[in-house]
Amino acid sequence: MSFEIKSSAETYDAIIVGSGAGGGMAAKILSEAGLSVAVLEAGSDFDPALEEYRTQLRYPWESPRRGASTVRAFGDFDAAYGGWEIDGEPYTRKDGTQFDWFRSRMLGGRTNHWGRISLRFGPDDFKRKSIDGLGDDWPISYDDVKPYYDRVDKLIGVFGSKEGIPNEPDGYFLPPPKPRLHELAFMKGGSKINIPVIPSRISVLTRPVNNERGACFFCAQCNRACQVYGDFSSGTVLVKPAMKKGHVDLYTYAMVRKVTTNDQGEATGVSYVSKVDMQEYKLKGRVVVLGASACETARIMMNSKSTRHPNGLSNSSGTLGRYLHDSTGASRSALMPELLGRDKYNEDGVGSMHVYTPWWLDNKKLDFPRGYHLEFGGGMRMPNYGFGFGMESMRQHIKDEFGNPSPNGGYGAGLKRDIRNVYGATIGIAGRGESVPQYDNYCEIDPHVVDKFGIPVLRFHYKWTDYEVKQAKHMQDTFEEIFTAMGAKILGSRPGADTEYGLAAPGRIIHEVGTSRMGNDPKTSVLNKYSQAHECKNLFVVDAGSFVSQADKNPTWTILALSMRTSEYIIDQLNKKNIG
Template identity: 70%
Template sequence: MSFQIKEQTKTYDICIVGSGAGGGMAAHVLSEAGFKIALMEAGPHFDPANPEQRTQLRWPWESPRRGAGTSRPFGDFDMAYGGWEIDGEPYTKEDGTEFDWFRSRMLGGRTNHWGRISLRFGPLDFKRKDFDGKGDNWPIGYEDVQPYYDKVDKMIGVFGTKENIPNEPDGYFLPPPKPRLHELYIKKGAEKIGVPMIPSRLSILTKRVNNKRGACFFCSQCSRSCSVYGDFSSSSVLVNPAMETGNVDLYVNAMVRKVLTDEEGKATGVSYVNKEDLQEYTVKARVVIMAASACSSARILLNSKSEAHPNGLANSSDVVGKYLHDSTGASRMGLIPDLLDRKRYNEDGVGGMHLYTPWWLNDSKNLGFSRGYHIEYWGGMGMPAYGFGFNMENINGQLPGKNGEKKKAGGYGLDFKNDIRRFYGATFGMAGRGESIPRKENFCEIDPNVVDKYGIPVLKFNYKWSDEERKQAQHMHDTFEEVIHSMGGIALGQRPGADTDYGLENPGRIIHEVGTTRMGDDPKTSVVNRFNQAHDVPNLFVVDGGPFVSQADKNPTWTILALAWRASDYLKEEMKKMNI
């Protein structure tokens, strides 16, 4: 496919590729400093308050299939334009690889539908190699990032409680919501066996932090993105204020092909395909910031070859795309017999768990694996749907019916309705989310034989779990069953074994992939320095999850936000000093 490239005469101070957590934060900080910014987004404009885009508080029968099913990964009303498969935008896999790549094509990216689990990395998380001898330490420590975590807490808002747990740093918290009934049952059982449960830390406003955002009204639909901006989405909380400065030009449906460079190898802007007219355009800028997501940024850099950068931009180390890693994930369902036939009342709460379990075994070195996991919980009386919480195949033959007989799967009419009434609110689930050890042999690269519908070469993934992750998943299931037994519950379904890697989700399924443009002090073994600045290209920065040296057992978003703010402050000062 060939295009006639259309050059623009305007030159921006900064071009930011991607409008998610990292790109949104960079746009917010740098626009307020007065810099003229081009913000590139591969999907359409999005505002959850727009009546034509709002899905919050819509009934299932308002969906295209009247709630009977969905063609979208998380349901028709989940606010993610995209998924693991996008028409015309393939990716490939090496034989034996089962990596699933989620892409969200919309203003704000994945932050419109994520779980809002907003955890700080702890001191140990930045220096894990010192503890277990595996992987690499970050070149920075918690003390370098803490001031920015503090700023993010105060500006965006996160609820929680101060717990004084060494590697689970406390922050500036809003009041947490009260636990739901099923969470109190789980907590009672978990604490019997030494598994802690504490209030969650979610970026959802239980009270207002400014006059432009409303407080949560507990509809439990955060995955639909909040029409009163009561939860954190980059589009609502970062991009909108950045646009109000008058310093940001937003380019939507702009599929960036590559970063442009001059003869000296410095970045001069980007080339992109307009998805509406399929023409190629350029945007000129003094500085380019990559924030397209870890794998998308790596793809763009690897496709940005030139005489000065024959191995791809910022890739003299041959590390771009390497050390790709995602969180581990395994889960189990259970049932609380005491909650069968329970009384109905409004138990919605926030769109996520009210309690969670942080990793509690940091001092243990004899577990058979090196890195930990946290546990997330769900359950209660949310919107009922057959097949989600009422899967009779899961509970076939395990549960008592009204007359004491063992319940079989299936049922129609009145029998089916009675099942729903009996089991509604009594089922729950728990999911482990753990840290994998980054390995150079897990990577993404450009497939030389495949392009997408815009003519851009696609990524090819090479990824395998190791015994570290398998043993961790096995431990997750040990914990799940102990907690369920201790609380007097019934474990549903069959426990996965070694033949299924103990129920490990495919890499990429947890949507926490990081590490493809890793941070380090040595240009020979890393892509960016401790301020997210490319070693090879001083006017190129990467502020998504790519620079992560290791993931921790925490969700990455809060750290992406903190590092993006830190990198933006550094860039701001360097530009004022005329160093860039």
């Protein structure tokens, strides 16, 4: 059953804050063990199969804004309720910080609109300090997490290919889709310069895995959320099925203020503000599980001050909010002259890349310590005007092939000619890399600002180091090398040192991790190796806040695996009466 507001008279076995990857997995595992579970979501309910939520297979002209991205961060029909800026929910920055914080306010959170890139961390990713002397090793190894990765693969479904790359572990894969024409060009270019381009690992069903979900029908609109549940979203694959089996109550529009505690400092539940009536309510629980996202979870814990926790929950170490880091990101685009004027046909595929490049070099031979992977884009998706006709380099390439393009982008017959010629010929590469965690990159409570619910907001401090800037420079070298090998014409000028080589602002890749990291020593960490708070034994964190370091991979698959591991530990501890 679904609630918008409710003041609890009962005590739940577990209260879960957040319904994304970590919260959704916890809801499934804990409820299926017979526990009574409350899931609190700061946004609305969401089910893409229902017409009231559907944006998949809608044309741009169906929007009153004709597709302009004036309402949602990634376009009117993207399944992202929220963004980097939300009215009435501010955050602040200090000392010139450019950190941008993306919040998703809907059931399933960010898992509704992500790229579904589902990569396991490798053995080296858990012991980076032992390899390069920077940061810290995790208190767990790949072998500790591998059984849970295996189960996540089988439960959710991920396509890919077995490659035997030591730090890019293979899993249980569904058949990958065939490369599209532009992806074949990337594969050809990569082979010329010994850069591997292999099938992607994406959580989209290329064949059914159970009777509740349909297989992908290749509309390339996964970012709009799938009506047949062919891609992974926490709401449709984890939370909704758990609710159907009972034991799960969903509270929507519930903005959590803090975790409540007793005189012994143990968690007793949560206090939240209902967005419906702006009143405050309390829920009681034997266990509290935070999966609100790394920064939101840190905010809740820092706002949960008490006599026993004067600096926030489990924060005697002073590391709560510290070691915040995001993936690095840079990109370039190009034009493939041989694809200009190409035949038009349906090559949509899945809503993500069919091929990618895992990290292929040895950092010991480079001037930066951590690697990155490559994501490739292009093809003939639903077209829109804006192929870069204002860029002189683009116009020159079109002129060389087809004569003068229409002046200033053109209109009428000239505009149609230009669009048809260029459609399917533009390509892009994005690098996504690992940054080195820094104590001085952090979020904290702003002592002077509250949101519209009266809850103190976060203030960010974040600077990239030379490690990340040098990595971005290497990305740009790689982009140009691949484009040249492909015979592509690079568009625009090369980003230089003045722009940190095109390095995106921290937070823009939406992979932030590390604010409540795990460790064996309570003096330098917030959580133990099971993501249990050192100083509040019935409080657990199941989002990326627990990460000691980010890898050169996307974090979602590791969030899911660790949440499954933590949830089963909670069940074990409850059964042994060690908590609750």
